[in-house]
Amino acid sequence: MNPYLTRDKDDDEGTNASGSTTGLGHILRPGEIDVSHGPILYLEDVTVSFDGFKALNKLTLSIDEGELRCIIGPNGAGKTTMMDVITGKTRCQTGKVFLGQTIDLRRMDEPSIARIGIGRKFQKPTVFASHPVWENLELAMKTDKGWWPSLRSRFTRPAQARVEEILSLLNLEQDAFRLAGDLSHGQKQRLEIGMLLMQQPRLLLLDEPAAGITDEETMELAALLNGLRGSCSMMVVEHDMDFVGALAGDTGKVTVMAEGSVLAEGTLDTVRANDTVIESYLGR
Numbered sequence: 191m192n193p194y195l196t197r198d199k200d201d202d203e204g205t206n207a208s209g210s211t212t213g214l215g216h217i218l219r220p221g222e223i224d225v226s227h228g229p230i231l232y233l234e235d236v237t238v239s240f241d242g243f244k245a246l247n248k249l250t251l252s253i254d255e256g257e258l259r260c261i262i263g264p265n266g267a268g269k270t271t272m273m274d275v276i277t278g279k280t281r282c283q284t285g286k287v288f289l290g291q292t293i294d295l296r297r298m299d300e301p302s303i304a305r306i307g308i309g310r311k312f313q314k315p316t317v318f319a320s321h322p323v324w325e326n327l328e329l330a331m332k333t334d335k336g337w338w339p340s341l342r343s344r345f346t347r348p349a350q351a352r353v354e355e356i357l358s359l360l361n362l363e364q365d366a367f368r369l370a371g372d373l374s375h376g377q378k379q380r381l382e383i384g385m386l387l388m389q390q391p392r393l394l395l396l397d398e399p400a401a402g403i404t405d406e407e408t409m410e411l412a413a414l415l416n417g418l419r420g421s422c423s424m425m426v427v428e429h430d431m432d433f434v435g436a437l438a439g440d441t442g443k444v445t446v447m448a449e450g451s452v453l454a455e456g457t458l459d460t461v462r463a464n465d466t467v468i469e470s471y472l473g474r
């Protein structure tokens with residue numbers, strides 16, 4: 191079962207002080223993401239310069255709610271810098287960066303951006319190697335206590351149910367009691383995505399999740415991400431074109447970046463046939 195289907199009712203609907211539904215879904219509570227009239231992520235004319243070099247050059251891009259967008263492009267195109275800007279790690283000099291219609295990410299710091307629902311996975315998996323798989327998931331669960339204090343707190347029934355749901359989604363049920371450090375590279379990648387899912391993100395940013403994993407694990411990862419489609423928006427930066435093909439299918443939108451801007455956008459077949467893309471990235 192998709193874990194987002196069990197999202198708390200209060201997470202998605204307007205509620206009044208007594209907790210009953212108001213029916214005024216368009217009236218936003220603080221921190222609520224408004225996607226009623228447009229995309230979940232919107233970047234416009236974003237520029238980032240490092241000592242005069244433009245890593246991002248008037249980058250304009252948007253992601254729809256529930257979309258899985260693959261981003262491809264040559265080394266140095268600015269893909270990681272773009273994720274750094276979205277997550278508040280790097281500040282852009284000019285441009286707009288919005289989550290939904292109302293949340294200006296440029297005004298927020300990294301922890302606040304993470305709390306509001308943007309999860310990021312770096313290329314190298316980061317798991318608690320000396321803890322069992324299930325405990326990695328439990329530690330990652332959204333909590334006001336933080337990870338380390340929560341290690342000592344009781345494992346509640348709802349937490350247990352969510353861990354079981356995510357283990358099943360990750361196809362790691364048989365490995366629940368193994369130490370995370372003993373998993374294969376591909377299993378660690380899936381576990382780290384599961385740890386992000388425990389926090390019920392609205393937008394996931396994944397940087398080359400298929401790098402260094404076997405072909406079989408790559409397809410398993412693609413199945414996992416395809417299964418999340420619609421319930422969580424995702425931006426996946428990737429060089430492995432088989433993986434991109436498995437994610438984008440015939441109709442998914444792929445963005446090609448080069449020199450800090452969008453070079454082309456469309457279905458994988460469309461961008462693959464684009465002469466400029468062939469010249470600058472895919473080769474003949």
Ligand SMILES: Nc1ncnc2c1ncn2[C@@H]1O[C@H](COP(=O)(O)OP(=O)(O)OP(=O)(O)O)[C@@H](O)[C@H]1O
Pocket residue numbers: 240244245263264265266267268269270271272
């Ligand atoms: N902190 C920094 N200081 C100076 N230059 C930087 C910095 N961060 C990135 N750059 C430069 O900005 C450009 C874009 O880098 P970025 O890592 O965003 O590209 P990328 O598309 O993610 O590449 P790759 O596919 O190799 O990961 C590169 O030329 C890089 O050297």
